[in-house]
Amino acid sequence: MTSLIEPSRGETPVEAFERHRAALVAARRRMTLVGGGLFAVAFVVSTIVGEFSPLNLAAGLPKIAAYVDGTLPVLRGDHLMTDLGEWYWGIDRWLRLLFDTIVMGFVATLMGVIGAFALCFPASRNLMPTTWIYFVTRRLMELARAVPELVYALIFVFAFGLGPLAGVLAIGLHTMGALGKLFSEVNENVEPGPLDGVRAAGGSWLETMRFGVVPQVLPNFASYALLRFEINVRAASVIGLVGAGGIGEELYFVVRQFEYVDISAIVLLILLTVSAIDISCERLRHGLIGDAAVRAV
Amino acid sequence: MAARVSDERLRYARRRLPGAFVRSPRERLLRAASWSAFLAFTAFCLWWIDADPMRIWDGLGKLGWMFTFMFPPSDGGRLADLLYAMLETLSMAFLGTLIAFLFAIPLGFLGAKNVIPGWVFHIGLRRLFDGLRGIDALIWALVFVNAVGLGPFAGILAIAVSDTGTLSKLFAEAIENVDPRPIEGTRSAGAGRVQAMRFAVLPQVFPVMISQALYFFESNTRSATILGVVGAGGIGLELSDRIRVMNWDEVCFIILLILVTVAAIDVVSREIRMRVIDRRNERS
Numbered sequence: 001m002t003s004l005i006e007p008s009r010g011e012t013p014v015e016a017f018e019r020h021r022a023a024l025v026a027a028r029r030r031m032t033l034v035g036g037g038l039f040a041v042a043f044v045v046s047t048i049v050g051e052f053s054p055l056n057l058a059a060g061l062p063k064i065a066a067y068v069d070g071t072l073p074v075l076r077g078d079h080l081m082t083d084l085g086e087w088y089w090g091i092d093r094w095l096r097l098l099f100d101t102i103v104m105g106f107v108a109t110l111m112g113v114i115g116a117f118a119l120c121f122p123a124s125r126n127l128m129p130t131t132w133i134y135f136v137t138r139r140l141m142e143l144a145r146a147v148p149e150l151v152y153a154l155i156f157v158f159a160f161g162l163g164p165l166a167g168v169l170a171i172g173l174h175t176m177g178a179l180g181k182l183f184s185e186v187n188e189n190v191e192p193g194p195l196d197g198v199r200a201a202g203g204s205w206l207e208t209m210r211f212g213v214v215p216q217v218l219p220n221f222a223s224y225a226l227l228r229f230e231i232n233v234r235a236a237s238v239i240g241l242v243g244a245g246g247i248g249e250e251l252y253f254v255v256r257q258f259e260y261v262d263i264s265a266i267v268l269l270i271l272l273t274v275s276a277i278d279i280s281c282e283r284l285r286h287g288l289i290g291d292a293a294v295r296a297v
Numbered sequence: 298m299a300a301r302v303s304d305e306r307l308r309y310a311r312r313r314l315p316g317a318f319v320r321s322p323r324e325r326l327l328r329a330a331s332w333s334a335f336l337a338f339t340a341f342c343l344w345w346i347d348a349d350p351m352r353i354w355d356g357l358g359k360l361g362w363m364f365t366f367m368f369p370p371s372d373g374g375r376l377a378d379l380l381y382a383m384l385e386t387l388s389m390a391f392l393g394t395l396i397a398f399l400f401a402i403p404l405g406f407l408g409a410k411n412v413i414p415g416w417v418f419h420i421g422l423r424r425l426f427d428g429l430r431g432i433d434a435l436i437w438a439l440v441f442v443n444a445v446g447l448g449p450f451a452g453i454l455a456i457a458v459s460d461t462g463t464l465s466k467l468f469a470e471a472i473e474n475v476d477p478r479p480i481e482g483t484r485s486a487g488a489g490r491v492q493a494m495r496f497a498v499l500p501q502v503f504p505v506m507i508s509q510a511l512y513f514f515e516s517n518t519r520s521a522t523i524l525g526v527v528g529a530g531g532i533g534l535e536l537s538d539r540i541r542v543m544n545w546d547e548v549c550f551i552i553l554l555i556l557v558t559v560a561a562i563d564v565v566s567r568e569i570r571m572r573v574i575d576r577r578n579e580r581s
Contacts, residue, residue, distance in 0.1 A: 043395070046388030049381075050449045050530075060445040060454070067444035103342045110339060146556050150435070150523040154540045155548070159363065160356035164346040169356075238435045241527060242537075245346070252527075255439050263440070271431045 071264040087265050098273050100164055101246035105233035108168045112175025113225045120183035121209050145177025149235050153244040164245030171235050179228055186220045223288045226281045233277050237270045367549035383558055386531035389449050390517040393456025398510045400461045405468025429462025434520050438529040449530030456517050467509055475501045507573050511566045518562045522555050
């Protein structure tokens with residue numbers, strides 16, 4: 001604390017200090033009380049509205065345990081291969097759907113990257129002198145990323161029909177907004193030197209972007225795009241729950257049909273695929289921008 | 298215009314530094330090959346997902362037609378119900394995050410290498426976290442809706458379970474990155490392991506934990522809005538119902554309601570986070 005403690009008349013410095021300390025402690029206590037009070041109100045309201053009670057929990061937990069237990073396959077040591085075969089009876093179909101899911105993630109990411117790349121230069125304050133263009137592109141990207149993918153998917157399934165296309169467009173649109181923001185943040189941190197160089201050599205705005213900015217930002221863009229690819233494969237694996245293609249559709253179907261053992265089989269497959277993609281993308285990202293930068297992102 | 302370079306000097310530069318003007322044939326071949334491979338793969342993917350231009354065109358037409366029905370947005374005379382559903386969504390996000398936070402503190406300590414030495418336990422616990430967070434909250438919601446029935450309770454559990462994994466991992470990493478000197482200080486003053494955790498580690502990581510929990514509350518508000526689509530209560534249920542019966546003006550209203558709420562929560566939570574972080578800076 002740097003504030004000066006002025007002893008008022010007839011007060012020793014010690015007393016002044018104690019007075020100041022008491023005031024600080026009281027202020028702190030008030031803050032804690034207000035914060036605690038708000039928290040308590042939020043807690044009580046949300047337990048009532050959210051129908052959350054110990055009774056519910058006591059009734060629910062055994063049911064969840066039973067349900068999860070029901071999804072686990074019977075695997076016996078003496079004929080393990082037969083049991084595994086039975087558990088993964090639909091493996092051919094599921095692998096195809098997983099491939100669908102990855103393809104959806106890829107196309108959606110590509111779509112998002114192209115859209116974000118087009119929008120990010122006008123949406124960077126240091127690169128766009130015209131205020132209204134900056135403002136419009138920013139708002140456009142905000143709108144694209146503020147609506148959850150699943151909401152887009154629900155609507156797109158109506159417009160484009162059931163299947164992966166609706167899912168890809170939904171994820172792609174959301175990705176465009178999310179990546180656009182990250183890209184323009186990268187743009188706002190570029191070295192101004194190369195830009196001045198291109199401008200001094202007579203380069204137009206487009207040429208300044210192409211030769212002044214892009215070489216500086218491309219590794220970061222690629223790294224963000226890969227990160228987004230991981231996220232989008234996850235998204236693609238669940239977007240099928242609303243009929244927009246991929247393995248999620250099958251998952252929704254087996255949950256609805258109470259094909260308990262299939263549920264665990266498919267969830268495990270999704271988990272493995274997603275982690276495999278996470279790990280390989282992280283390797284690539286390390287190669288692109290270096291270890292320290294990956295951790296910082 | 299910049300000053301022109303004379304042709305003679307240009308020829309000279311071309312001779313001395315050929316790489317600055319044209320790429321070597323080998324490099325050009327490699328580039329062409331990788332671009333064609335990429336484009337071919339993309340074309341295959343587009344074909345695979347059946348992205349027929351006619352279909353996209355038709356879809357866009359339908360989308361535009363839908364859009365005209367979206368305005369003006371209307372609450373369908375059920376504003377109170379919608380607001381209550383939104384409150385339900387917020388409750389789900391709040392309780393889900395709170396439960397995840399409470400579980401993640403002890404799990405984070407257990408998963409940190411500098412608290413529990415020995416890699417077997419560490420690896421095992423970390424894989425458990427990965428497993429929990431690898432499964433999307435929406436899948437958890439689907440499972441819990443089937444186990445405990447429709448309603449916000451399933452949504453709370455879904456958020457709690459999937460975030461316990463993520464928060465535990467983040468907390469464990471925060472604990473692994475603490476400054477070791479306060480630990481040594483408390484230990485040399487005679488503190489036991491638990492006391493060192495309480496007085497040397499916790500004060501360092503607690504503000505980080507609170508700030509991360511708030512950040513997750515923000516993002517959970519977003520995800521809680523859609524959990525209702527699979528029956529886990531809240532505004533998502535209302536939204537998917539309206540889409541099913543094609544009341545586009547009400548759909549638009551609900552989407553706007555979601556956007557406004559999420560933005561408001563973002564502002565409030567950012568404010569609190571700033572305060573929490575400020576307090577930490579003041580202390581250090």
